[in-house]
Amino acid sequence: MLVKFCGMTRQADVDAALRLGADCCGFIFHEGSPRALRPEAAARLASGTLKRVGVFVLQNADAILRTVARARLDWVQVHGAQTLACEAELARVIGPERVIRVLWPGRHASLAGLEAEMRSHAAYCGHFLLDAGTTGTGGSGRNLDWQALAALRAPRPWILAGGLDADRLSLAIVQSRPDGVDLNSGVEDAPGLKNHGKMAAAEAAIRSARAELRTLHRSLGGRNGAGPAHE
């Protein structure tokens, strides 16, 4: 289970993510966000073994690639209306495994529609991230319909986002069975200011959900959908 803490603006918060054993820290490069920071400010934040993810809403491939260099990013999260040509260019330059494509289940009447959209992006990304709402203004704090996602057959590993907090994270994971989770507004005191107690509680909830899924998997002889939901 990949764990990403997003919307980082302070060194102490990145350090907390590292201590908790997270995989990724995210920086928002979108001027309209209360969590936005400049590439130079992100570059100053040391992140140890965490993968550094940049979140982009409006930028084209050239602008994204400039920020990859300036902010020392490992991965890019394409969180807006970027075209397939933009994703193809990112994949060509940095490799598809370093691209996270955000999609919105709320845009589709059925899982089949979402799966078809996923297949059209799959060549250009290593992960999908599913967010609530229907547009690139992320950080809304709203939840997805977790149960509806349980039957999703994704062509790449997928990360659950959308208002996740410690209280309901375990339920969200057990119901939707993602390959990763993205925590943002649900572990904050205020936009961009993470609460370390909430981060630790979220990490404990992830551990508990994973244990529950393992038990479920074992009790069903490993034959059901309790394993990874991607193809």
Ligand SMILES: O=C(O)c1ccccc1N[C@@H]1O[C@H](COP(=O)(O)O)[C@@H](O)[C@H]1O
């Ligand atoms: O957090 C933001 O301000 C933001 C702005 C623009 C695009 C994405 C943003 N955040 C991403 O949105 C999702 C869900 O966040 P939340 O849990 O609902 O707060 C997450 O992937 C953030 O990385």
